[in-house]
Amino acid sequence: MYETCSLADSTPDHVAGTWYSVPDLRLRDHRFTVPLDYSIDRNASPEISVFAREVVSGMNSRTSCTLLVFYFLYSSYLRCCCVFFLQRGTGLSTPLTPSSMSQLGSAEEIAEYLKYFRADNIVNDAEFIRVRLVPEAGPWTVLGQSYGGFCSVTYLSFAPQGLKQVLLTGGIPPVGNGSTADAVYRACYPQVIHQNEKYYKRFPQDVEIVREVVKHLAESEGGGVPLPSGGFLTPRGLQILGLSGLGSSSGFERLHYMFERAWDPVIVPGSRKQISYYFLKAFENWLDFDTNPLYALLHESIYCQVDLLNPLLAFLNPLLFWFKGDSSLWSAHRIRTEDDGKFDAIRAVKEGRPVFFTGEMVFPWMFEEFHALSKFKDAAHLLAEKKDWPPLYDIAVLNNNKVPVAAAVYYEDMYVNFKLAMETASQVAGIRLWITNEYMHSGLRDGGGQVLDHLLGMLNGRKPLF
Incomplete structure (x- = not known):
């Protein structure tokens, strides 16, 4: 069964490993060669490697569902094909360590290199992987925990066409003007x-x-x-x-x-x-x-990001469309x-x-x-x-969001401020919130099954609207 839904042979920018097993799970590792800088011609950009692990549970196959997980899920909860995605610069994705970065000479070279390791390019990597990994390059469901949730909102802003559903756990970022x-x-x-x-x-x-x-x-x-x-x-x-x-x-x-x-x-x-x-x-x-x-x-x-100016000003002077952020x-x-x-x-x-x-x-x-x-x-x-950081969110797109989104918001979260999370949630059309003090920021690790059941229930009609 697994071989019939496995990937095609590896390509120069995608090396697919062989399936292997652990109790109740089948796993396969993938390494993708991606551009460091997506804004320039692929041939002109340095390349890095991004690692993802495909996990299939029980008798499910990759054709049933694909869930992209930003960061590892600290739970045995798994009901479909999951892709555990290690963001660039971490884990097995061209890890940036004191020893590996010693290859970069000056402080200026290090700073220039690191500017490509924020959420905008993490989302670019996710899209690069999706079109090569998901059957027929269809959209996938994304689970973002903590900073993975920040990345998921960036995903909603700039590549919503790649998303079927979005689950956020302790990861709603501040997005509005003034959210410095x-x-x-x-x-x-x-x-x-x-x-x-x-x-x-x-x-x-x-x-x-x-x-x-x-x-x-x-x-x-x-x-x-x-x-x-x-x-x-x-x-x-x-x-x-x-x-x-x-x-x-x-x-x-x-x-x-x-x-x-x-x-x-x-x-x-x-x-x-x-x-x-x-x-x-x-x-x-x-x-x-x-x-x-x-x-x-x-x-x-x-x-840190640049803000979008008033559209009228942008129309009058396109050069003013962007201005430097803080x-x-x-x-x-x-x-x-x-x-x-x-x-x-x-x-x-x-x-x-x-x-x-x-x-x-x-x-x-x-x-x-x-x-x-x-x-x-x-x-x-x-x-x-550094002032000229590129944008991470597009409020206009979020205001008109069509992707189903459910978020677990932890009332006493020390890392993601509740008030700021609520302000962002008000900007994301259609988002459904589960606000709880039963868990801290580690809710996904502590009660992964319960948290995911609740969020999926909200999206799939098993939880009432009110």
Whole structure:
């Protein structure tokens, strides 16, 4: 059965692997050679490789349905043919790591190369794959989790002809005029504070433990301690643990267990107290910058784009149709100074307050304190100053959307602000929303079957309109 619905022989721009099996599933890997820059002639653009994994469950075949999944689905839930798509620059899709990017010479070359790794080109890759993978090049259903949801809304904006349905989980981006990086972080910081308060309410014993660690770091030589792979752990670096620790269902516990082993035992009386190697290694493993610097380099750029001018002005002067958008200029770092010291770790210790962790934020000093990022410092500054980012969304197209869309919106999502998500939802014609506080941002991982059942039910008429 599987061979009868398998792909044709491989082509120069598509290498299809052979089917293999794991319990209850049949899988096949695909590697596509795509242009780095879709805006120029294919022969003139450098090429990269994009990886996708085709998964078929039970007796289903590829002719029944094809679901494109942005990022892996952390669930055994699978009822059709799924294509797990690893975005360019990650996983097996020409991964951009400190070692691979060392092939690029200057900071300018790195910044120029990385500008092609945002959602606009991720969608171009998806369309490249769709016409080669889907039977008769038909449309497919897209599931976008988190940033995958942002990419899905870009897909709706610029290539809706490739979409049958769209499912969004914790991934409705800010799209309106004025939805700058500054606006996003002004909205997100209060939710980060709320998550900190919830964490310390669950683990009140950690208030003092975290303060002790901050005090130790601040009083150490140079204001911090060396990390196992190089770099330096400072009080502000410690706060970045909130990136993963505060936003998912199991993050609180993982963070707490990590701080349980923050200190080496004093086995010789009178020895100086010191932070354990276990804790320092766990800190580095948690952040993962050594294997995925792309997040730190490009995160703020996902909130940067040019805006469309008033159509009348465009008609009067086509040269004014586009104008330069805002650069991020280290938005999270600047907006953090507006909090009246709430995120100042050393000040919190002095004032006897809980030390607040930060959230999904990138700061310029990270490129000095973390060894894996240090070689990208100059490139990071160039990207933060870049103004001419291309558009990621088209509000006019979204206003006239015809593709069925269902979205799970998590009320206390730390990464995707609820208010901004609602503003975007009001711009997407026909979108159906499931607003819930039963799950955090990790709802798809924690309850994939229930979440997908609910969203598909909304699209397929099994859930009432009201």
